[in-house]
Amino acid sequence: MRKITFAEAINEAMCIAMHKDKNVITFGLGVPDPKGIFGTTIGLQEKFGSERVFDTPTSENAMTGVGIGASLNGLRPVMVHQRVDFFLLAMDQLINNAAKWRFMFGGVCRVPITIRLIVGHGWGQGPTHSQNLQSMFSQIPGLKVVMPTTAYDAKGLLLESIFSDDPVIFLEHRWLHGLESDVPEGLYRIPIGKSKLMREGSDITLVSLSYMTIEALHAVDELNKIGITCDLIDLRSTSPLDSDTVIKSLSKTGRLLAIDSASESFSVASEIIARVSMASYDKLKSPPDRIALADEPSPTSFGLTDKYYFGAKEIALRVLKILGVDAKINSKNFAKKHPHDVPGDWFKGPF
Structure with missing residues (x-):
């Protein structure tokens, strides 16, 4: 077993998922930036091309709608937001579309979208940049809400989320990205809902x-x-x-x-x-x-x-x-x- 950081585990899970399934794409503000959202998306665009890994306009609601539409048409999008606070602009898409689609159409239509949201505080990040909204997301029927702590769990739970046929809110505390733990190589998945x-x-x-x-x-x-x-x-x-x-x-x-x-x-x-x-x-x-x-x-x-x-x-x-x-x-x-x-x-x- 080797030790890698939480951020490296997220990055590795993304690489494995995108190698395994060409329908997995990832996008969001800052995804191809040099810092790669705390290091979690570094190198993805170079490995998988700009058609599968790309930046987005600052239009959270519209781009979440694009992701939901893509998931209804056979893709498995991973959408990334650098702050959970920014995602509040897309709550209509999340609650009235992603979370409801499977129920409204009798399970025939699924929305396999994973939405990665960064939570946490520090360095003067005040009331509009430090919110922890897990309970609000958890109140919405039709959503899965994941909050890993270790690098091992981050990798296994992200892979499970990406290959789930339901929408998943994947919450990452930004103070965890630098923490290391033992993480095996290759693909493994951790069931969502098990402590x-x-x-x-x-x-x-x-x-x-x-x-x-x-x-x-x-x-x-x-x-x-x-x-x-x-x-x-x-x-x-x-x-x-x-x-x-x-x-x-x-x-x-x-x-x-x-x-x-x-x-x-x-x-x-x-x-x-x-x-x-x-x-x-x-x-x-x-x-x-x-x-x-x-x-x-x-x-x-x-x-x-x-x-x-x-x-x-x-x-x-x-x-x-x-x-x-x-x-x-x-x-x-x-x-x-x-x-x-x-x-x-x-x-x-x-x-």
Whole structure:
């Protein structure tokens, strides 16, 4: 097994899919640019030509319509947006066309389009460039919504998405693109709707997604040092939502903390808590809890973002509160050597 970055895994999945099926195309703002959307599309146009890999006009709604039309006529488009915020201009195409077509025509017509959207914050990316909208997409029947954390999952889930006959929203947190993990060569696919148990424990169940799983892993490792063990479940997709794995874990731990990168009200974390409360309320040893962003727009100011966003330290402290444990964690182990609104020194800017 070799280690490659999340971005390299996305790029590799695209190459494999386009080699395997000539009907796979990819397009979007910045796709053929030198930086290749965080490195995920570098070299694709050189390998597969400008007819299959191309830039688009700044017309999100129209170009999404083109992609949907292409998918209805035998192609498997992968459409890329450098920000989830930009894609809001294409919601009519997504909700009233892509998501509904299969149902409206009795399953005869499918829309096998994959829409890659970048989420995440940092470097002063404020309220119109830092939104995490996974719960909104997950509320739309007919859509699959994927949020990988590791490079391994990014490759396998993207390949599964591209070869799915349904529209898929593929959400990538831009703080993950530089992270490495073990990724096999060649084609493999990961079923959409199956979560992954990242850590095993007995005291509490943590449920997370995308970049917040990285923060949760850090919190779990620190909690282990003081004798607290956690089941950590990485959802990997929010529609379908694998609540069965969460409920199974809860029957062991009896406690739940749902972690979300979006605003807490009406969030994926809220849905997890709702399902657990309905299915396993008798297994709960304490009220289920969630940690997410405040119900306010994302701030731009460096002074405000420090209080708005949370990470491993806040997760660990919330676990201690839920467990009612009067223990101390070493705050120095959560200290960052770089500014709080970037994931590391390797992160050079918003694009």
